[in-house]
Amino acid sequence: MRVVVVGAGATGLGIAWDLSLRGIKVTVVEQGDIAQGTSGRFHGLLHSGARYAVRDPKAARECFEENKILRKIAVGSIEPTGGYFVEPEASNSAYSQQWVQAMNRLGITMRETSLGELRLRVPELHPKIQRAYWVPDGVINGFELLFRMRQGIEMQGGTVRLFTRVSGVKVEPLGRVEGVEVQSRQGGTEWIACDGLINAAGPYASEVAKLFSHPFPMRLSRGVMLVFAERKVSAVINRLAPPGDGDILVPHHRISIWGTSDEETSDPEAGPPSIEESRRLLSLARDLFPEMHQWRVLRAFSGVRPLYQAETSMDSRHVTRDFTIIDHAQMGGPEAVVSVVGGKWVTYRLMAEKAVDAMVAKLGITATCKTEDVLLPPLGESRLELRRDRVNLCECEEVSGEEVAAWPEASLGQLRTRTWFSMGPCQGTFCLHRVAETRIADGDVKTLDSEVMSLRRERDRGMAAALWGDNARQWALSRSIRSQVLAEVESE
Amino acid sequence: MRHVVIVGQGPSGLLAADWLSALGAAVTIVAASEGSLALWSGSFDFRNYDQDGSMVTDPWQWWAEPSHRTFAQAWELSDWKRWWTALLRSFKDIGLIVDLTLPRENRWIVAPTGRLRPTFWCPPWQWTLSSSEPNEPVTLVDVGSLLDTPINWLKARTRNESAWLTETVALRRPDAWRRHWSGLAWAAFLDQPAGADWLITESIQAREHMRLSGALVFPQVLGVATTERLIQRISDAVDRPVFEYALMPPAVGGIRIRERWRKSLKSRGVLFRPGHVVEVTDSGVRLGESAGRIAADEVVIATGGMVGGGLALNHEGILTNTATGERGFFSGELNALTSVGVGNRRSHGYVVGRMVGGSDPDRHGDGGAMNVWSVATAVQAIMGERAVNSWLSTREEGPG
Ligand SMILES: Cc1cc2nc3c(=O)[nH]c(=O)nc-3n(C[C@H](O)[C@H](O)[C@H](O)COP(=O)(O)OP(=O)(O)OC[C@H]3O[C@@H](n4cnc5c(N)ncnc54)[C@H](O)[C@@H]3O)c2cc1C
Ligand SMILES: Cc1cc2nc3c(=O)[nH]c(=O)nc-3n(C[C@H](O)[C@H](O)[C@H](O)COP(=O)(O)OP(=O)(O)OC[C@H]3O[C@@H](n4cnc5c(N)ncnc54)[C@H](O)[C@@H]3O)c2cc1C
Numbered sequence: 001m002r003v004v005v006v007g008a009g010a011t012g013l014g015i016a017w018d019l020s021l022r023g024i025k026v027t028v029v030e031q032g033d034i035a036q037g038t039s040g041r042f043h044g045l046l047h048s049g050a051r052y053a054v055r056d057p058k059a060a061r062e063c064f065e066e067n068k069i070l071r072k073i074a075v076g077s078i079e080p081t082g083g084y085f086v087e088p089e090a091s092n093s094a095y096s097q098q099w100v101q102a103m104n105r106l107g108i109t110m111r112e113t114s115l116g117e118l119r120l121r122v123p124e125l126h127p128k129i130q131r132a133y134w135v136p137d138g139v140i141n142g143f144e145l146l147f148r149m150r151q152g153i154e155m156q157g158g159t160v161r162l163f164t165r166v167s168g169v170k171v172e173p174l175g176r177v178e179g180v181e182v183q184s185r186q187g188g189t190e191w192i193a194c195d196g197l198i199n200a201a202g203p204y205a206s207e208v209a210k211l212f213s214h215p216f217p218m219r220l221s222r223g224v225m226l227v228f229a230e231r232k233v234s235a236v237i238n239r240l241a242p243p244g245d246g247d248i249l250v251p252h253h254r255i256s257i258w259g260t261s262d263e264e265t266s267d268p269e270a271g272p273p274s275i276e277e278s279r280r281l282l283s284l285a286r287d288l289f290p291e292m293h294q295w296r297v298l299r300a301f302s303g304v305r306p307l308y309q310a311e312t313s314m315d316s317r318h319v320t321r322d323f324t325i326i327d328h329a330q331m332g333g334p335e336a337v338v339s340v341v342g343g344k345w346v347t348y349r350l351m352a353e354k355a356v357d358a359m360v361a362k363l364g365i366t367a368t369c370k371t372e373d374v375l376l377p378p379l380g381e382s383r384l385e386l387r388r389d390r391v392n393l394c395e396c397e398e399v400s401g402e403e404v405a406a407w408p409e410a411s412l413g414q415l416r417t418r419t420w421f422s423m424g425p426c427q428g429t430f431c432l433h434r435v436a437e438t439r440i441a442d443g444d445v446k447t448l449d450s451e452v453m454s455l456r457r458e459r460d461r462g463m464a465a466a467l468w469g470d471n472a473r474q475w476a477l478s479r480s481i482r483s484q485v486l487a488e489v490e491s492e
Numbered sequence: 493m494r495h496v497v498i499v500g501q502g503p504s505g506l507l508a509a510d511w512l513s514a515l516g517a518a519v520t521i522v523a524a525s526e527g528s529l530a531l532w533s534g535s536f537d538f539r540n541y542d543q544d545g546s547m548v549t550d551p552w553q554w555w556a557e558p559s560h561r562t563f564a565q566a567w568e569l570s571d572w573k574r575w576w577t578a579l580l581r582s583f584k585d586i587g588l589i590v591d592l593t594l595p596r597e598n599r600w601i602v603a604p605t606g607r608l609r610p611t612f613w614c615p616p617w618q619w620t621l622s623s624s625e626p627n628e629p630v631t632l633v634d635v636g637s638l639l640d641t642p643i644n645w646l647k648a649r650t651r652n653e654s655a656w657l658t659e660t661v662a663l664r665r666p667d668a669w670r671r672h673w674s675g676l677a678w679a680a681f682l683d684q685p686a687g688a689d690w691l692i693t694e695s696i697q698a699r700e701h702m703r704l705s706g707a708l709v710f711p712q713v714l715g716v717a718t719t720e721r722l723i724q725r726i727s728d729a730v731d732r733p734v735f736e737y738a739l740m741p742p743a744v745g746g747i748r749i750r751e752r753w754r755k756s757l758k759s760r761g762v763l764f765r766p767g768h769v770v771e772v773t774d775s776g777v778r779l780g781e782s783a784g785r786i787a788a789d790e791v792v793i794a795t796g797g798m799v800g801g802g803l804a805l806n807h808e809g810i811l812t813n814t815a816t817g818e819r820g821f822f823s824g825e826l827n828a829l830t831s832v833g834v835g836n837r838r839s840h841g842y843v844v845g846r847m848v849g850g851s852d853p854d855r856h857g858d859g860g861a862m863n864v865w866s867v868a869t870a871v872q873a874i875m876g877e878r879a880v881n882s883w884l885s886t887r888e889e890g891p892g
Pocket of ligand 1 (some may be wrong): 006007008009010011029030031032033035036037038039040041042043044045046049053164165166200201202203204205221222223224225259260261302303304305308314342343344345346347378
């Protein structure tokens with residue numbers, strides 16, 4: 001018995017982990033790298049559900065429950081910072097009342113905080129905040145959690161195939177799925193036989209569905225986020241207002257991420273943000289963080305929410321954050337094929353549970369979900385355990401040669417998400433070639449050069465999208481060093 | 493005596509100070525911080541890349557074509573010749589070992605990842621190649637665990653190019669060595685007599701393992717103050733030419749030039765003052781944080797553009813000249829706001845170096861030419877063409 005899962009985002013890996021724990025063989029097929037999709041381009045917020053309490057109570061409730069579970073099973077990759085909902089001056093207090101009622105109704109933990117305490121804890125906030133509530137928000141280290149899931153899946157005998165795209169689905173005459181056609185980066189095609197198929201392709205889910213049935217209506221929504229160099233707040237800060245653009249600041253690692261926006265799109269590829277998008281996002285911070293334009297900005301990035309809505313009249317902010325499981329047999333498609341769409345990072349486990357429940361029913365077996373109680377195996381190598389007299393290749397993020405060596409198979413792009421190198425203020429200016437050098441012995445120089453250049457372009461785009469203050473100067477310095485010192489001249 | 497305030501102590505500020513003081517002006521340099529010489533090895537570029545990114549071999553020929561000239565429109569090759577020679581003379585005066593013959597073509601240097609890059613003039617310690625497809629045999633020295641050395645890159649790049657013979661010899665580490673030693677820490681060690689002695693002993697040892705008979709090339713760590721002496725000693729000991737390849741910033745090569753230049757300028761009466769200029773007026777400059785004013789007859793703005801801190805870009809897209817306070821809107825071109833007042837003094841002084849519009853050293857490799865041309869133009873405008881011409885001709889004729 002084998003199930004193929006399309007997509008190695010939070011949802012796909014969550015599903016594969018769930019299947020593995022139920023004793024079912026699984027192969028995950030991912031067209032890019034882990035964290036290359038939306039799951040590596042999100043805000044990092046472990047929602048308490050509070051954000052959706054008024055408009056989307058079902059999603060709110062699910063977030064709250066899953067938040068509690070993730071703190072248990074993903075301990076180490078969740079930072080329990082807590083969060084505040086703060087009401088800026090001159091905002092509509094009627095919403096606050098509505099929100100408090102909804103929170104009470106849903107039973108989401110909440111406590112009103114004195115403004116004195118708030119000012120002490122979050123001195124960066126606007127002095128004229130009128131009201132504040134503490135909620136159990138937290139921060140997800142998304143990269144790490146994804147790697148833990150992958151490790152767990154492989155420990156259970158499952159397979160995760162990266163840089164391999166599902167390009168076809170084979171259905172037997174009786175209408176059951178029989179296998180998938182996959183294509184590797186190098187262009188080779190092969191078949192993987194399976195008894196069930198779960199489509200967790202995020203924003204591409206509808207594209208994947210076309211391989212075996214009708215596409216389904218998705219409401220893709222693009223969001224932009226700004227990264228600042230310091231940890232400006234100790235807890236998540238949310239604007240107490242109906243969900244809108246530019247209303248959450250998440251402290252993450254040593255940085256802070258401000259977001260986000262919500263714009264309907266038809267393109268599952270996020271594409272780099274424009275400087276206009278970044279400036280607009282920044283301008284929305286005034287009533288919460290009046291000094292934000294002076295903070296040291298690092299870069300901007302974007303992601304695409306794989307939302308789903310059968311009705312088509314709403315704008316994407318009003319589309320539910322709840323998820324949907326589609327049984328394709330019920331829509332005239334093949335048997336034993338299930339798609340999962342919508343949802344949040346925080347609810348990936350619940351989405352996986354429901355999707356796998358549907359799948360095991362199709363496969364005619366009984367096996368109950370175990371993910372709620374099983375700890376995700378922690379990664380062997382911990383950043384903190386490494387020796388202290390080491391020489392850092394990446395000085396901003398303190399990444400040593402030993403850490404890089406711990407990922408012998410990873411490409412430079414993969415090393416970035418695994419070690420955090422090149423994510424600090426210099427954005428790879430002084431470390432990329434050093435990290436690349438550690439790969440010289442086995443790699444050929446052409447491949448290495450092209451990996452270096454593609455990471456440079458990726459970093460450069462993010463910096464250029466937030467080109468102001470010291471970041472503008474760093475960008476110019478980086479450009480000079482790349483061309484005048486390293487001779488990385490690209491013809492335009 | 494005319495008093496000129498120069499804002500900025502990068503290569504263009506130092507060059508302006510050098511030539512202006514030589515012509516008899518009283519010069520004060522005001523700078524907020526370091527200039528860019530500490531970031532690069534001191535090779536002066538003329539024109540390295542064509543518009544389409546291909547390498548330029550003969551920059552003289554390139555500049556001879558009028559349609560090519562992005563700046564220096566009015567300059568003939570004879571102007572370039574005179575002023576490049578003046579630059580080399582200045583380098584000679586500050587104590588570098590300089591051959592006053594101008595290069596006829598670009599040469600190639602090796603970047604820290606083993607890529608080759610053309611350049612026009614190099615300091616004497618710099619290892620250069622006469623072509624982008626080198627075939628001169630070379631022995632590279634590995635001092636071990638020094639970040640940013642191109643040894644491994646070069647080995648990999650030349651693996652399949654049998655035409656280029658390279659070999660590596662490793663030195664045993666000195667007792668004083670620590671894991672975190674950067675290029676600068678190495679240079680400080682080698683400036684000490686004990687460090688120099690260790691180096692000579694080790695080089696003689698290493699000689700046993702050298703199979704090739706070309707140059708011996710070290711990473712750029714051979715001291716800051718004693719470089720030439722060290723190079724001579726090693727060369728005598730191993731009986732072959734000794735050079736260095738440049739590393740990443742901080743760049744020991746650029747720092748050597750900066751140190752000697754500052755020392756020489758100070759000895760000639762040039763004053764160095766720390767300070768952040770926030771306004772330039774007809775009567776001089778005003779410093780930020782109420783640090784007062786400095787009166788001047790003329791002001792030269794050598795503030796380095798975006799990299800040097802002479803330009804600042806804010807979140808609304810407003811570009812500010814940090815020294816004059818002028819503002820403009822950022823059009824996506826970093827050169828915007830910079831081409832004010834080259835040569836002809838406008839309300840805000842003479843602009844030189846990276847602040848000058850019309851050049852893009854990153855894409856074209858014309859940074860050195862930009863410095864030479866813009867400083868020469870400002871010097872001519874300030875001191876008068878007659879005085880400058882007679883000064884230049886004495887420099888050309890005078891003993892070397
Ligand atoms: C701006 C923004 C901010 C967000 N912030 C938060 C937040 O703070 N908290 C939170 O809980 N949620 C947040 N979310 C939502 C959350 O990130 C997403 O709901 C979640 O990451 C979706 O995961 P996924 O696995 O379904 O999709 P993805 O992570 O996109 O994974 C789908 C994968 O499928 C692969 N794939 C597609 N087609 C194929 C194919 N044919 N063959 C093989 N592989 C294929 C893709 O490459 C991709 O890796 C945010 C989303 C956005 C856009
Ligand atoms: C990484 C790098 C590598 C390079 N490599 C080469 C090379 O190989 N060959 C080559 O020919 N050229 C090279 N260049 C040189 C480059 O092309 C320019 O020619 C050079 O940087 C210009 O120097 P500058 O004197 O105009 O400015 P800078 O050297 O940047 O100096 C600017 C000075 O102005 C000061 N300043 C700025 N604003 C103010 C203010 N408001 N008040 C007071 N002081 C102020 C700064 O503190 C600084 O001292 C390189 C440059 C860089 C950055």
